[in-house]
Amino acid sequence: MAYSSQESSLHERKAHFRGSALINIKHLTFEDDRVPGTRPLDEKHVAWLVQVFELEGCDRSEEDHHIPAIVSKTTLSDALKRSSIPEDTLLKHDEPSRLRFDDKVRLTCLCGRHRIAAADEFLLPGDKLWVIDLFDDGISESTLSYLREKYSNTRNFRDGDIYRTLRHYQKNNMKAGACKWLTKLSPSKRRDFKQLHEKAGPLGEAFDELLPIIGLWSSVQLGAMHRILTLRCTEELIEYLTHIRVVWGSILDNAELLPLVDSNTVSLLQTKFPKHSPQDGMLIKQLMDNRELFPAITEETIRTRILNRLLSLNCMVPSLYTFFEDTIYIEACAQVLRGLLPKKYKGTMRVAIMRRYKGIGQEEGKAKVQISEDVHDEFVETLASELECIKSGYYQLWLFAMRHWPELTGILPRKDPGAPKPKSGGSAEKWWPRLGLLAHQLGFDSPEITRLRVQSPDWMIADSFLHRARPRDIYQLDGEAHNRVVQGICNLIKLIEPKEAHRSLPKLTSDANEAPP
Numbered sequence: 001m002a003y004s005s006q007e008s009s010l011h012e013r014k015a016h017f018r019g020s021a022l023i024n025i026k027h028l029t030f031e032d033d034r035v036p037g038t039r040p041l042d043e044k045h046v047a048w049l050v051q052v053f054e055l056e057g058c059d060r061s062e063e064d065h066h067i068p069a070i071v072s073k074t075t076l077s078d079a080l081k082r083s084s085i086p087e088d089t090l091l092k093h094d095e096p097s098r099l100r101f102d103d104k105v106r107l108t109c110l111c112g113r114h115r116i117a118a119a120d121e122f123l124l125p126g127d128k129l130w131v132i133d134l135f136d137d138g139i140s141e142s143t144l145s146y147l148r149e150k151y152s153n154t155r156n157f158r159d160g161d162i163y164r165t166l167r168h169y170q171k172n173n174m175k176a177g178a179c180k181w182l183t184k185l186s187p188s189k190r191r192d193f194k195q196l197h198e199k200a201g202p203l204g205e206a207f208d209e210l211l212p213i214i215g216l217w218s219s220v221q222l223g224a225m226h227r228i229l230t231l232r233c234t235e236e237l238i239e240y241l242t243h244i245r246v247v248w249g250s251i252l253d254n255a256e257l258l259p260l261v262d263s264n265t266v267s268l269l270q271t272k273f274p275k276h277s278p279q280d281g282m283l284i285k286q287l288m289d290n291r292e293l294f295p296a297i298t299e300e301t302i303r304t305r306i307l308n309r310l311l312s313l314n315c316m317v318p319s320l321y322t323f324f325e326d327t328i329y330i331e332a333c334a335q336v337l338r339g340l341l342p343k344k345y346k347g348t349m350r351v352a353i354m355r356r357y358k359g360i361g362q363e364e365g366k367a368k369v370q371i372s373e374d375v376h377d378e379f380v381e382t383l384a385s386e387l388e389c390i391k392s393g394y395y396q397l398w399l400f401a402m403r404h405w406p407e408l409t410g411i412l413p414r415k416d417p418g419a420p421k422p423k424s425g426g427s428a429e430k431w432w433p434r435l436g437l438l439a440h441q442l443g444f445d446s447p448e449i450t451r452l453r454v455q456s457p458d459w460m461i462a463d464s465f466l467h468r469a470r471p472r473d474i475y476q477l478d479g480e481a482h483n484r485v486v487q488g489i490c491n492l493i494k495l496i497e498p499k500e501a502h503r504s505l506p507k508l509t510s511d512a513n514e515a516p517p
Helices: 005-016 043-056 073-083 087-091 113-122 141-152 159-171 175-182 187-198 201-208 214-219 222-229 234-252 255-260 263-269 278-289 300-311 320-340 349-354 386-409 428-441 447-453 457-469 479-494
Strands: 017-024 028-030 067-071 107-109 129-136 366-373 377-383
Touching (some): 005 017, 005 141, 017 087, 028 113, 043 113, 067 141, 107 129, 113 129, 187 222, 201 234, 214 263, 234 300, 234 349, 278 300, 320 349, 428 457, 457 479
Parallel strands (some): 028 107
Antiparallel strands (some): 067 107
């Protein structure tokens, strides 16, 4: 008789099920994080479960709370003899019997890592037991996958876990498994996931390059993917993701160690800049000494080399968390740079702006580099090819947007806890013409750039002031009179002498004790 795949799996589960028993949690171990369908340990979820146990009690008898584990026939036979109980006792639906194993025995559980970690913290010594559903070790991989998912459905998977497992099945052309995991996403997240890997190919590939570093994925929120996909800053996003891979690769300096990076290590290291912040450096040394960082890496010589590479790292430690946070900043800057382009344009923002490079006013073989943004922009020149000139100009436009996006977008920086609400440092009327002028000075040209640069900042500010001070619906002010008043205000503004500029390098870090971690 031919069975369907579901019937075959059910038949195999029944054939290999050996019963349920209360087992000391010291005998339990868990599958490697690299196994598809597993969940890396999340300390926050463990703490939450401990709170649940404290409030509601720790109910181990509930069938949904059972944990599946693999046991060899020999190990099970020895445990039954040691416990003086017949095997069929484990298959009865009464109160599970206590099963005792040799101290050296470890049973591999297919899920339940967080429940056991919380139980180990909550339960009293002598009572650290859990109900385990035992399956013998002849069970097939497909049925093991089913058991992982069946028993894990008591808690939703994190987006990063779903992404990693889904990509594993897709890359190995396992369509049934991929379909199962795709349904764990909401319709909108499913749509964005498909767009990432079907239409935004290189960006999806850049995400996939980070799959071996399992600890990076705990903070991934696929709900933010739609915003990222609409930025049209593909090259910048790929460079950021590549930067994450390169930095973590340089920290470990061994591809085989990358899967040993856990989520807690990533959480503790992300945003730290130990080379330029003594406070970060001391904290990292302490965390390494306490083995809170890279606990799965035990060899001291390797840990020492990792610490030395961390302390000499010439950048902030990036992660997928910092990536998604920084894309909020990138989005605001991209909104500024779209002012140089028509509403509809082809390709990515980088390609669209670079195509508008005309080389007007540029000396062949030299690139202009802006060094001052006072009353008048100041430049120096450096030797460069035409392509280097275009790239340099494009990066300088991004730097302009990074300096002035609050004024040009109306979006304010995030408020720090306990700090006053940030304020915009100027007016859009002043900085839009300056953006157009800078683009022109760097060799870019388009109707949009021309429209921006020919505007007078003083005129725009005076015109805006007059509209607010003397609204047309209340005051009589025809076009000619309006222009005369605006011109008069501009003439007065020009009488004001600029202050002498005092330039200083920005502070990249703070070692103040009250600085946020």
